Amino acid sequence: MNSMNFFKEDEFWMREALKLADKASYNTAPNPSVGCIIVKDGKCIGMGATRAAGGFHAEVCALIDSKKNNHNVVGSTFYITLEPCSHYGKTPPCVDQIIKSSPIRVVLSMIDPNPLVSGNGIKKLRSSGIDVLIGVCHKEALLLNIGFFHRMIYSTPWVRLKTASSIDGRTALYNHKSKWITCDESRKDGHHWRARSSVILTGIGTILHDNPLLNVRYVDTPRQPYRAVIDDNFVIREDANIIDGSKVFIFTSIVDKEKEKRLSDRNVEVILLPNEKVPNHVDLSLVMRFFAEKCFNEVHVESGAGLNGKLLSERCIEELIMYVAPIFLGDAFPIAKLKNISNLEDALRFSIFDSINIGSDLRIRLYENSKWDFLFRTTSKVI
């Protein structure tokens, strides 16, 4: 990656392209969300982002935008947050459209790890005499579509666990009178991450105690994610708020054909995925495979100590996004119920991605080392 070989201007325009992609990210699944900016003589003459699946890709949108405003793109520079596709999918290859428009230069955040593309788009551009620069804002671009890339490589979605707790790691008082521990701004930010995801996952304990809707309300979105519940013993109440007519998945280890039938009439899909080693428990890794088969890129988990603990212990979590209020609660519900360990070496270990202030809270992001490192290395390949 020739990452040392770019200018502040390249970074500026790439950040603009990333903003477009970020805005589009609520609506592009199962495709990655991409942004494209066409620049000529220091001015943006076209911009676009991926449309909902089946619609135009970012590069084509940007070309249409520049044409609409009677700009001539010959000799321009394209800033794209992902290597353009070189194969026929639901739309023809973007790389051909770019070559036809005769830019002088294409700047990319990263190569596409999809084996159907990986480097081919770049080769094609270069063999047409176009100067290609790769790696500008690579990390940001990778994060934007981390679920897509993860699914391509590991055949499971990127699972993000969201927590809201006190600084001493407590998520609720024992009497459940603790709405809300974190501030308004944190909850709004949390809904951004809900909106990006394909599905919001919770456990039956949260459904029974908090009876949440688990939809996106604090940010505008053209699409609501699916919702899903891990309900080992199939005890969900049929008047739970989450059963509101929109699609809901319930994973269970217990058969109850009549209840299943009644729920199915209300757009609830009940999936039997018993864990063969642990009686009366759902197999969580099979749940993730199920999601991958549905082409879900990001799974957003908001749950209590029980499911959080199981997902963490079974290494189903790729990322944690933790909203932390600067308060002490003392003896109260923990973030995750985990089995006792007697050696520090057995502790579940992550890495710190970043921490920022949100309102009066701190937001800390952790990630699973080995997978992130592999994705980072794979997508920053020198070609």
Add this chain to the structure above:
Amino acid sequence: MNSMNFFKEDEFWMREALKLADKASYNTAPNPSVGCIIVKDGKCIGMGATRAAGGFHAEVCALIDSKKNNHNVVGSTFYITLEPCSHYGKTPPCVDQIIKSSPIRVVLSMIDPNPLVSGNGIKKLRSSGIDVLIGVCHKEALLLNIGFFHRMIYSTPWVRLKTASSIDGRTALYNHKSKWITCDESRKDGHHWRARSSVILTGIGTILHDNPLLNVRYVDTPRQPYRAVIDDNFVIREDANIIDGSKVFIFTSIVDKEKEKRLSDRNVEVILLPNEKVPNHVDLSLVMRFFAEKCFNEVHVESGAGLNGKLLSERCIEELIMYVAPIFLGDAFPIAKLKNISNLEDALRFSIFDSINIGSDLRIRLYENSKWDFLFRTTSKVI
């Protein structure tokens, strides 16, 4: 405060002066640590920082330094991290020395909240025709001597509680086999805060279980802080590592004249401070008054859940410095043992000062709102 009225150059030189003050901070207690840089024609022609108590102040050190190198300070600019003193203490007033040297301009971080100085130094400089600018790097300068300013105003030291925990708020496994949860870099940073403090305070539980030395080892210091133990029932073992010949304070609620005598021969001062409302407990607020009478500016607490919880509940903590490792420990010792609450309004509330990565950990600083806000406002007075 005319804070909008300064240039990048002023900020640059003030940061250099702050670095000098920071370096000197291990050794100036009970005095504040101050840095001074004299600049002429864009070059530093003299620099100095407060010497150990009774020694020269920063401004005089900087003047000596410039003289030593045959620089003429007439027409120069002084950058000082605190308003220069205008009264006779152990040394003559610095403000007179500055005026005698005929600078054209004096740039200050903040006014001195000490009623003996507060604004008088600035008035004297101005009435001598010297241009005075106040407020450059005010917050950083306030933080550097926060204990001194707090003691001046509240007659108690600034109490900083240091914790080292997992991201789920656990400080040790139940079997105590958990040295160390946080990384080397965090421990080194922790020793910097130990070194700045006047006294390192712990509880008897930590002494009994971990038997620590509680001295400064990972950073160089010309002075070791005092050490102190809250030992409600005076059960400390006389062979504890902390009793090593250097001064140690033990606060207790139990009289044992013979044990006191034996310990006193080994440089241990036993202080009887029973809490009149809670039998067999030390009165923690009286401990802080005791420290203030000793002119201790900063108290550094490193203890377990028991004392941490009591100090937090009794509102004895002005700041928390929390080293957090990105690991989950599940069921293990908490940061602070606190009594159960049934309303979020009863939670102990702080504000987030900042968070930074240290090695593989996160360091989060919290502060007590009302006192910090008052100190900030008082020292940014417009004059």
